[in-house]
Amino acid sequence: MLGKFHGRGQRATVTDMTEGVIWRHLVSFAFPLFVGNIFQQLYNTVDSVVVGNFVGADALGAVTSTIPVVFTLIGLFIGMTMGASVVISQYFGAKDMVNLRKSTHTAVVATVVLSLVLSAAGYLATPALLRFMNTPASVMREAVVYLQIYSLGLIGLMLYNMGSAILRAVGDSKRPLFFLILSSVLNIALDLLFVICFHAGVAGVAYATILSQLTSGLIIFWLLFHSREPHSLSWREMRVDCGILKRVIMLGLPTGLQLAVTGFSNVFVQAYINAYGAASTAGWGVYSRIDAFVILPIQSMAMAITTFVGQNAGARKPERIRKGLRDCMVISLGLTVLIVAVIYAAAPFMVSLFNRDGQVLYYGVLFLRLNSIFDPLNVTNQIHAGALRGVGDAKTPMFIMLGSFVLLRQIYLFIVSRLTRSIYFIALGYPAGWLTCSLLMMWHVRRSGWDREIELFAAR
Numbered sequence: 001m002l003g004k005f006h007g008r009g010q011r012a013t014v015t016d017m018t019e020g021v022i023w024r025h026l027v028s029f030a031f032p033l034f035v036g037n038i039f040q041q042l043y044n045t046v047d048s049v050v051v052g053n054f055v056g057a058d059a060l061g062a063v064t065s066t067i068p069v070v071f072t073l074i075g076l077f078i079g080m081t082m083g084a085s086v087v088i089s090q091y092f093g094a095k096d097m098v099n100l101r102k103s104t105h106t107a108v109v110a111t112v113v114l115s116l117v118l119s120a121a122g123y124l125a126t127p128a129l130l131r132f133m134n135t136p137a138s139v140m141r142e143a144v145v146y147l148q149i150y151s152l153g154l155i156g157l158m159l160y161n162m163g164s165a166i167l168r169a170v171g172d173s174k175r176p177l178f179f180l181i182l183s184s185v186l187n188i189a190l191d192l193l194f195v196i197c198f199h200a201g202v203a204g205v206a207y208a209t210i211l212s213q214l215t216s217g218l219i220i221f222w223l224l225f226h227s228r229e230p231h232s233l234s235w236r237e238m239r240v241d242c243g244i245l246k247r248v249i250m251l252g253l254p255t256g257l258q259l260a261v262t263g264f265s266n267v268f269v270q271a272y273i274n275a276y277g278a279a280s281t282a283g284w285g286v287y288s289r290i291d292a293f294v295i296l297p298i299q300s301m302a303m304a305i306t307t308f309v310g311q312n313a314g315a316r317k318p319e320r321i322r323k324g325l326r327d328c329m330v331i332s333l334g335l336t337v338l339i340v341a342v343i344y345a346a347a348p349f350m351v352s353l354f355n356r357d358g359q360v361l362y363y364g365v366l367f368l369r370l371n372s373i374f375d376p377l378n379v380t381n382q383i384h385a386g387a388l389r390g391v392g393d394a395k396t397p398m399f400i401m402l403g404s405f406v407l408l409r410q411i412y413l414f415i416v417s418r419l420t421r422s423i424y425f426i427a428l429g430y431p432a433g434w435l436t437c438s439l440l441m442m443w444h445v446r447r448s449g450w451d452r453e454i455e456l457f458a459a460r
Contacts, residue, residue: 033304052355059142063285066146080107082306083253084162087248093311094315110245115159116155118154121151122151130143130147150209156215159220168307251392258397258405272417276423282360283361287367294339299382307390336376336378347368377431378438396444413426
């Protein structure tokens with residue numbers, strides 16, 4: 001029974017999604033994730049705004065040009081958090097509290113080990129990766145400084161993300177939000193302190209980011225160690241269960257590889273953009289920061305559907321899974337279209353918040369308006385991918401997304417870069433991948449007997 005894990009008078013913070021109104025579960029679960037994702041995006045966005053206004057356009061380019069490298073480094077780990085979340089949510093849905101506890105402790109140990117490996121790899125590989133991206137000489141030195149400092153502080157980010165994944169798996173998406181808001185406010189304060197008061201430049205915003213992320217990671221783990229819920233942590237149980245670790249890897253590795261390889265593929269995209277000069281680099285970076293907010297409702301609903309499907313797969317309720325998927329698609333599409341309309345209209349103002357240089361403004365508005373109108377395509381691929389992962393099928397989304405976001409995108413860029421010098425067609429490399437992925441995902445859902453596949457996974 002779940003109740004025996006709650007302290008006397010303590011309110012339960014978990015959510016059982018196997019009963020009740022489906023759309024309400026999805027919205028109530030996704031809303032804190034959405035708000036939390038906004039604040040998480042503020043980490044890097046505030047860095048960019050501060051350096052763009054108080055240091056200069058080259059510093060802005062240095063910070064924003066590192067986005068693909070950062071995504072490559074943490075992509076593998078993000079996949080592992082998804083795998084852990086699915087395993088934990090399925091044990092929670094099945095009311096198997098013994099394996100639930102084994103899975104949380106296994107995930108934590110693996111997180112600490114992987115954070116050390118990725119930090120070392122990121123620090124050592126930074127100069128070579130930035131050279132590979134054709135990073136303009138005017139931003140190279142500061143880009144190296146920012147990325148190496150960021151790499152050394154990855155453990156804070158990884159602790160927070162795994163702690164949040166554990167809480168989300170049992171239906172608690174609210175408390176991670178509170179801690180994230182706190183650390184985001186801290187990040188803003190430290191950015192201003194280090195850059196304006198201490199004149200630390202790019203290094204200052206890097207230190208502000210890693211200190212803030214470490215704060216949120218430590219807070220969420222303090223909560224897990226002091227909780228009396230079934231997913232709480234204990235030093236005595238801090239060991240790896242090989243069987244569960246294998247399940248986490250089997251579910252998380254496909255997603256992690258897809259994210260990491262896609263991130264590395266975006267290094268090539270950044271290289272094409274960098275070839276047009278430092279202003280283009282800064283403008284693309286501003287577009288990336290703003291467009292990251294457009295994808296937030298989709299990401300939040302995708303995480304919600306993964307937990308929803310995981311719990312209902314554990315409870316063996318495939319019909320409820322199908323209804324949840326339909327509701328999630330409609331909600332996500334409506335929110336995304338609304339946000340895209342606002343951002344398209346306000347693009348010049350939004351770009352000017354980062355930097356007012358004429359060339360940076362030109363490129364930033366161009367990239368933002370050109371690409372944002374295609375963002376609704378991501379609803380189909382992200383929501384269906386989240387549902388497939390929830391029932392334990394992480395390989396199909398991996399193959400479809402790698403084929404679309406890596407193979408097709410690189411073929412497209414290789415061809416158009418030799419047919420024209422227009423940056424318009426280079427910028428459309430992202431939407432080309434999104435469109436391909438959406439078409440393939442819809443084909444898979446319609447042609448592969450996905451309903452029967454859900455039943456097979458749910459019966460395991």
